[in-house]
Amino acid sequence: MSEPKIIRFKDIARAGDEPLVTLTRDDLIEIPQLGDAPDVQSPQARWLERYDFSLDGFSDFDLPKPKTKEEEERLVNGFLRGLEKLFDPQSNWPFVKIFRLSLDYCVRCQTCSEACHTYIGSGRQEIYRPTYRSEVLRRIYQKYFTPSGKLLGSFVGADVEVNAKTVWRLLELSYRCNVCRRCAQVCPVGVDNALLAREIRKLFSQEMGIAPGELLKKGTRQHLKAGSSTGMTPAAFKDLVEFIEDDIFAKTGKKIKMPIDQKGADVLLIHNAGEFMAWPENPAAFAILFDAAGISWTLSSEAQGYDGVNYGAWFDDVELARVALRQISIAKELGVKKIVVGECGHAHKALCVLADRVLPGDLSLDQIPRESCLPLLWEIVKSGAVKFDPNKNDFPVTLHDSCNVVRLMGIVSPQREIVKAICKQPVREMTPNGVWNYCCGGGSGFAIMNSLNFDQWRKNVSERMKIKQVLDVFNDVLDPSINKYVIAACSNCKGAMRDGIDHYGLWDKFHITYGGLVDLMVNAMADLPQPYIEFGKQG
Amino acid sequence: MKDENHAFFHPSSLILLPLREGTMEWFLILFGWISAALFVIVSAYKIYRVATAPLNVRWEVYPVPHEEGERRHYGGSYMEEVDWAKKSRAGSLVAEFVEMGQEIFLLQRVRKYNVYGIWLLSLAMHWGLYLGAGLLGLLVIENALPALAPLTNVVGVVAFALGTLGAFGLIAKRATDRNLNLYTAPIDYFNLLWLAAIFVLGLASFATAGSFAAHRAYIGSVLTFQPAPIAPLVALTFFAFELFVVYMPFSKLIHYFAKYFTYHSQLWDDAFKVKGSPTDKKVAEQLAYTAAWSAPHIVPGKSWLEQAQNPNVEK
Numbered sequence: 001m002s003e004p005k006i007i008r009f010k011d012i013a014r015a016g017d018e019p020l021v022t023l024t025r026d027d028l029i030e031i032p033q034l035g036d037a038p039d040v041q042s043p044q045a046r047w048l049e050r051y052d053f054s055l056d057g058f059s060d061f062d063l064p065k066p067k068t069k070e071e072e073e074r075l076v077n078g079f080l081r082g083l084e085k086l087f088d089p090q091s092n093w094p095f096v097k098i099f100r101l102s103l104d105y106c107v108r109c110q111t112c113s114e115a116c117h118t119y120i121g122s123g124r125q126e127i128y129r130p131t132y133r134s135e136v137l138r139r140i141y142q143k144y145f146t147p148s149g150k151l152l153g154s155f156v157g158a159d160v161e162v163n164a165k166t167v168w169r170l171l172e173l174s175y176r177c178n179v180c181r182r183c184a185q186v187c188p189v190g191v192d193n194a195l196l197a198r199e200i201r202k203l204f205s206q207e208m209g210i211a212p213g214e215l216l217k218k219g220t221r222q223h224l225k226a227g228s229s230t231g232m233t234p235a236a237f238k239d240l241v242e243f244i245e246d247d248i249f250a251k252t253g254k255k256i257k258m259p260i261d262q263k264g265a266d267v268l269l270i271h272n273a274g275e276f277m278a279w280p281e282n283p284a285a286f287a288i289l290f291d292a293a294g295i296s297w298t299l300s301s302e303a304q305g306y307d308g309v310n311y312g313a314w315f316d317d318v319e320l321a322r323v324a325l326r327q328i329s330i331a332k333e334l335g336v337k338k339i340v341v342g343e344c345g346h347a348h349k350a351l352c353v354l355a356d357r358v359l360p361g362d363l364s365l366d367q368i369p370r371e372s373c374l375p376l377l378w379e380i381v382k383s384g385a386v387k388f389d390p391n392k393n394d395f396p397v398t399l400h401d402s403c404n405v406v407r408l409m410g411i412v413s414p415q416r417e418i419v420k421a422i423c424k425q426p427v428r429e430m431t432p433n434g435v436w437n438y439c440c441g442g443g444s445g446f447a448i449m450n451s452l453n454f455d456q457w458r459k460n461v462s463e464r465m466k467i468k469q470v471l472d473v474f475n476d477v478l479d480p481s482i483n484k485y486v487i488a489a490c491s492n493c494k495g496a497m498r499d500g501i502d503h504y505g506l507w508d509k510f511h512i513t514y515g516g517l518v519d520l521m522v523n524a525m526a527d528l529p530q531p532y533i534e535f536g537k538q539g
Numbered sequence: 540m541k542d543e544n545h546a547f548f549h550p551s552s553l554i555l556l557p558l559r560e561g562t563m564e565w566f567l568i569l570f571g572w573i574s575a576a577l578f579v580i581v582s583a584y585k586i587y588r589v590a591t592a593p594l595n596v597r598w599e600v601y602p603v604p605h606e607e608g609e610r611r612h613y614g615g616s617y618m619e620e621v622d623w624a625k626k627s628r629a630g631s632l633v634a635e636f637v638e639m640g641q642e643i644f645l646l647q648r649v650r651k652y653n654v655y656g657i658w659l660l661s662l663a664m665h666w667g668l669y670l671g672a673g674l675l676g677l678l679v680i681e682n683a684l685p686a687l688a689p690l691t692n693v694v695g696v697v698a699f700a701l702g703t704l705g706a707f708g709l710i711a712k713r714a715t716d717r718n719l720n721l722y723t724a725p726i727d728y729f730n731l732l733w734l735a736a737i738f739v740l741g742l743a744s745f746a747t748a749g750s751f752a753a754h755r756a757y758i759g760s761v762l763t764f765q766p767a768p769i770a771p772l773v774a775l776t777f778f779a780f781e782l783f784v785v786y787m788p789f790s791k792l793i794h795y796f797a798k799y800f801t802y803h804s805q806l807w808d809d810a811f812k813v814k815g816s817p818t819d820k821k822v823a824e825q826l827a828y829t830a831a832w833s834a835p836h837i838v839p840g841k842s843w844l845e846q847a848q849n850p851n852v853e854k
């Protein structure tokens with residue numbers, strides 16, 4: 001590993017297209033089990049003229065670089081205007097208080113640095129340190145908006161010039177943080193660098209409409225327009241459900257009708273719609289379990305009602321409120337007792353926590369409770385309504401904790417109890433785990449961001465630590481004759497695991513695969529004639 | 540005695556000219572009160588500003604110490620149960636105090652997670668400040684209870700020694716460790732140097748007399764508005780300290796109060812909204828605020844509630 005380059009805050013304003021840092025395999029932390037990990041691919045030459053790679057040689061933004069002075073000015077002015085609005089108690093009421101606290105009171109002790117998997121994974125490159133982007137933002141704010149900054153300049157650290165390059169690099173930098181908030185957990189002052197990253201994203205989205213295409217245009221916009229961020233319409237959803245029902249019959253011999261739009265059911269189960277397309281065995285497993293346990297439940301075929309995602313959680317408060325309002329109103333119209341969120345981490349966080357205070361009283365949590373699926377699944381196991389045979393799950397299993405479900409909602413124990421009850425071998429805990437876990441590297445939208453060469457950054461940098469943890473936890477059973485399973489009870493985490501397993505060749509080399517918790521539960525159901533999990537076929 | 544004092548530099552000469560007999564003493568008495576008043580007023584204003592800022596959305600991070608039993612240790616929450624909205628919760632405020640106490644007195648997070656070797660130095664400096672505050676209290680009490688003098692001596696000397704060590708140590712650390720110095724602005728060194736100067740002056744003023752009697756006398760004069768002779772070094776110590784007290788609320792050195800809010804409004808605020816509750820009413824008020832953003836997907840001039848109700852898409 002080579003010594004990381006010193007990059008100063010002023011460098012972010014540097015003219016020209018040369019990236020502040022260029023990563024090669026040798027810069028990144030080693031993964032001993034892999035020997036030679038794949039090298040980092042440079043952006044395609046044909047992109048360089050048109051798009052901006054000047055932060056670190058990676059980008060998800062297929063937006064043309066500003067060409068004229070006017071275009072540059074527009075970018076700079078939009079940024080400064082947006083920054084000012086972040087301090088406005090009306091325009092940014094959901095976060096203004098904690099935003100200011102995080103901006104004003106960092107004591108620059110760097111206690112948070114070693115908490116960050118992207119910083120460590122990158123070989124400790126300065127620009128990925130949790131405090132680097134925060135400090136750039138802080139210095140800009142001081143220079144342009146505070147009397148002390150205007151008066152005392154670099155003496156108080158107010159030394160970052162805002163030009164088009166600064167603005168662009170800061171935008172990119174706000175998408176080099178998974179918003180996993182592991183750094184906030186260890187900060188002695190309670191400063192939240194993830195919050196600051198998200199605020200930067202917000203100002204770009206809410207003020208200028210600039211966000212990764214997958215999150216805004218093909219994300220929340222598509223979700224609100226077509227019904228799902230996958231583009232799936234209500235009619236397509238119903239077709240898929242029928243297909244899944246057939247599949248359940250083919251795999252298990254069970255004829256299960258997945259209830260849709262059942263008024264007055266106890267539970268509205270809401271999945272990440274990506275599951276229906278990429279991992280249909282997951283909603284199928286829920287249906288098998290709920291059916292076997294005799295739970296009164298339904299899916300919704302209303303637009304937004306069959307897709308529990310809420311990408312606004314990652315970058316835009318207005319979009320967050322719009323999506324959540326629609327999802328919760330659908331539950332109210334159906335007259336269900338509560339919403340239960342399937343295996344999707346950010347949908348958990350958005351529906352059960354984040355949206356609570358951006359919606360009117362009728363949609364409060366006491367009126368329409370929103371709960372995680374995990375406690376309910378544990379109730380099913382505890383109740384004995386479904387018979388599980390742990391011998392059917394006789395292979396090494398580890399548990400990846402979704403940051404949104406675990407660190408940010410405190411749901412730690414039910415999933416562990418379930419695994420204990422349905423697996424032959426004790427769960428192998430990663431180091432660290434539970435609320436102290438490392439993010440999968442796909443958090444805050446990264447798992448679905450695949451424009452230009454962003455996937456190169458995700459695979460090589462943000463997913464690296466998780467891959468290392470997985471290999472470490474299975475270190476004594478790496479022999480490919482032993483199938484191994486990483487439980488990832490979150491669609492986004494599954495996307496990242498699929499990506500990482502593929503990139504680092506973990507299935508081919510070590511027979512490590514991944515999947516949901518419900519898949520593993522159904523695999524252990526005593527009355528199923530054949531295994532539900534098909535090793536080697538995931539994703 | 541008085542004449543001797545006047546033979547030295549004294550800070551009042553910067554402000555009150557020409558000097559008359561007792562001017563410096565009066566200045567220091569008044570400045571003592573003014574600095575304390577400014578500290579209280581500016582700090583209270585800052586706290587008021589934060590406390591009355593809009594209610595933020597929930598943004599907690601686990602472990603949350605007021606959770607029940609084992610949960611507070613492994614980071615579990617009430618959301619680990621089904622139907623939690625219908626259940627009553629028994630939280631523990633004591634655990635919050637314990638956690639806060641560990642942070643304040645042991646700098647627990649710095650101890651556990653900081654890899655740049657600043658914990659002991661930072662701990663020394665913070666204890667220098669805590670004991671320094673204790674010294675101030677003792678000097679007040681000692682005016683009525685002179686028997687406390689030996690304790691005052693110990694507390695004072697330890698405070699200044701720790702503070703000096705911590706402040707200079709942190710300056711050296713910040714200047715030499717590349718992980719820290721990039722992030723250290725000149726003002727950070729300035730703050731540390733100022734603190735170091737106060738601690739050194741404290742030590743020196745003690746050392747010259749071998750006791751804190753002169754310090755106690757000064758505090759007594761402030762409390763009673765009775766000017767009393769004051770040795771120059773003692774005067775300088777208090778002046779540097781009182782100026783610092785005025786400056787503190789304007790700087791990020793008051794992160795301790797920020798910490799109360801970051802912990803309680805952010806990291807540990809896990810209360811869900813109940814229809815008709817004060818939180819719900821506050822949210823309703825805030826939903827009427829205008830979301831004055833300019834992106835194409837935002838509807839111009841509309842309130843937060845109207846924005847939420849209008850997805851702004853063509854069907």
Ligand code: SF4
Pocket residue numbers: 105106107108109110111112113131186187188189190191192193
């Ligand atoms: S964010 Fe917190 S931990 Fe990180 S440098 Fe600032 S005060 Fe220290």
Ligand code: SF4
Pocket residue numbers: 115116117118119129130176177178179180181182183184193194197439
């Ligand atoms: S939130 Fe996570 S990814 Fe972002 S800076 Fe903090 S630790 Fe790193």
